[in-house]
Amino acid sequence: MIEIRNLTKSFGRATVWKDVTLNIHRGETLAIIGRSGCGKSVLIKHINALLKPDSGEIYVDGENVFGMDYVGLRKMRQKFGILFQGAALFDSISTFENVAFPLRYFTEQSEEEIRKNVLEALEMVKLQNVAEKSTAELSGGMRKRVGLARAIVLKPQYLMYDEPTSGLDPQTSDEINELITMLAETMEITTIVVTHDMHSVLRIADSVAFLHDQCLHWSGSVEEMKTSNDEALLSFIKASEYQI
């Protein structure tokens, strides 16, 4: 379980958000929504302590991530897989090596086991035929899927997606949404998705957190969102041209 307590963050004089409090329960899929620049990506980068807040705490499985030493932090981060917005693939190595990277550095697996696990992860994201390709040869959707294969290869407990469908065509977006749902179900992963794509939210999420006006403006289940009368939330949903 992830508990975010009174988190406040600013860059210089610009406040990103203040006093954010949110619980993410084991096995749930949470969508963090909000306008561009409202700090959604900044929030998930706090969850595994890639960024530090001005104040507040985050507890992952009961441990405060900002109070951890280097070894503790390393251990905690290995519970997470992240799909970054641009996939963040290492462009100096092949697709296979990108997925194999966490296995080589954090496990004692033999070359044969690494090969088996990499191909298994690529198969889960339906990309078993691109293993030996250079990352430069991959399309946007393929890059995201390879990023996803790399994120799941260590079988994490938590999976965070930063704008998984941004820049993709509707069909590829649907495929990514299907993958997110399939991984959450088959691997029993707690999933956090940062997005402003309401179509995705309704396809994959159990609950929603809406960042607005420098704070966590609204949170609840998808069903509650559908019947909510909150003006800002309704305005955001309406602006996304999606009819509930």
Add this chain to the structure above:
Amino acid sequence: MQVFKELGQYGTLMYQALRSSLEPGTYRSNLFQELVKIGYDSIPIIMLTGAFTGAVMTIQTAYQLESSFISESIIGAIVSQSLLIELSAVISSLVLAGKVGARIATELGTMRVSEQIDALESMGLNSVTFLVVPRILSGLLMFPVLYVLAASTGIVGGILTAYLTGALPIFEFMKGARLYFFPWDVLFGFVKMFVFGFLITSVASYKGYYATGGAEGVGKSTTQATVLGCLYVVTADFVLAALLL
């Protein structure tokens, strides 16, 4: 204020790099790659620069000392000593500030803005150990090696030019070079290259590691890394000369 902030950031990065240099398992594979990129890949440009520097020095010194009262061997002495004490180290380092410094800043800057550094950290890998340490260590190890190459090709270039232009006989050049050869000059060259290697790779790593703002930001970091690298080389050259000679 910004200067103090950057100095603090640079100091912190160097402290982290020093501390994590004790984890060779994390950066071993990258270290070998960097030794090749900084050392082996720089051989052609360093040989060319060294040879032309020696050649030009020989022609100019011969032109300036054209007198029947001065022994021709003095030209060999001046050229070889200038190359060993000053020119091979400084000119090579200025070239390497462009070649190596720009590459490091661009690579790390691109990794930063495309979230590859965040990806490393999010996996639980220390990005300073993995990326910065091997680059600085390779600079410390390979710059002195490249100095030997630059100085050697410089002297060979000088000898060949002396022969081809008829500026002075080869044996006169060699006589002067041998007569005024002091091992301390070579040691001084090594010390200089060690310092220049550290300055160029560490500043480039710092500029790249903290790059922000997309392609424009990476371009800015690369320019700053190259310009500051050159500036620090000439400044350190003066300080080392004042302290050690």
